[in-house]
Amino acid sequence: MSFNFYQRLELIGKHIPYGHVVTYGQLALLCGKPKNSRQVGYALRSDKVGKDFPAYRVINGQGYLSGAGAFATPGLQKSMLQKEGVEVSPDNRVEMKQFQWKHTMEDAVWFRELFRQLGV
DNA sequence: TAGGTGACGCGGT
DNA sequence: CACCGCGCCACCT
Numbered sequence: 687m688s689f690n691f692y693q694r695l696e697l698i699g700k701h702i703p704y705g706h707v708v709t710y711g712q713l714a715l716l717c718g719k720p721k722n723s724r725q726v727g728y729a730l731r732s733d734k735v736g737k738d739f740p741a742y743r744v745i746n747g748q749g750y751l752s753g754a755g756a757f758a759t760p761g762l763q764k765s766m767l768q769k770e771g772v773e774v775s776p777d778n779r780v781e782m783k784q785f786q787w788k789h790t791m792e793d794a795v796w797f798r799e800l801f802r803q804l805g806v
Numbered sequence: 807t808a809g810g811t812g813a814c815g816c817g818g819t
Numbered sequence: 820c821a822c823c824g825c826g827c828c829a830c831c832t
Contacts, residue, residue: 691829710814721827727813728829744813752813763813 691717691725692734693806698797699739705771706787707780709747716789716797731756742766743787751778 694717702708710723719725728734730741742763745751751767751774754760764774772785780786 714814719828721815722829723814724812724827725814725829729813731813732830741813746813747815756813 690801690806691719691722692729694718694797694801695726695729696735696739697800697804697806699735702740702743703787705785707743707745707767707772707782707785708787710744711747712787712789713744716794718798718801745780749780749782751780 695713698713698716710726711720713726714720714722717726726744730739730744735741742757751763757763764778767774767780772780774780
């Protein structure tokens with residue numbers, strides 16, 4: 687079922703560490719569909735992952751925050767990140783080397799096993 | 807059914 | 820660094 691992707695995404699969201707950011711591509715990869723980064727954006731935009739999902743921690747591969755229209759108010763993503771210690775440059779960029787959630791291959795395997803056990 | 811869209815990513819220039 | 824083009828894929832007209 688295509689429902690699986692969103693279920694997985696929601697679960698992974700609960701494991702994105704405080705004070706870190708993650709890319710759309712990373713999440714797609716952890717969901718088991720490396721080519722579906724765009725679907726991650728769609729999921730967040732259309733609120734398919736629940737209200738608890740830390741969408742503000744999701745940025746693109748270049749380190750840039752989402753567009754002004756992505757959140758309720760322009761600058762909300764920036765302030766949310768800064769509140770938890772993530773530095774954001776004036777041009778809305780985050781230093782990935784410092785703040786990206788670097789999940790290991792073991793993490794990916796762990797998620798796969800979790801999904802297998804849950805049957806999603 | 808066909809074509810357009812996008813909170814993406816990558817490679818080329 | 821700045822563009823640009825193209826591949827990608829679930830959704831939406």
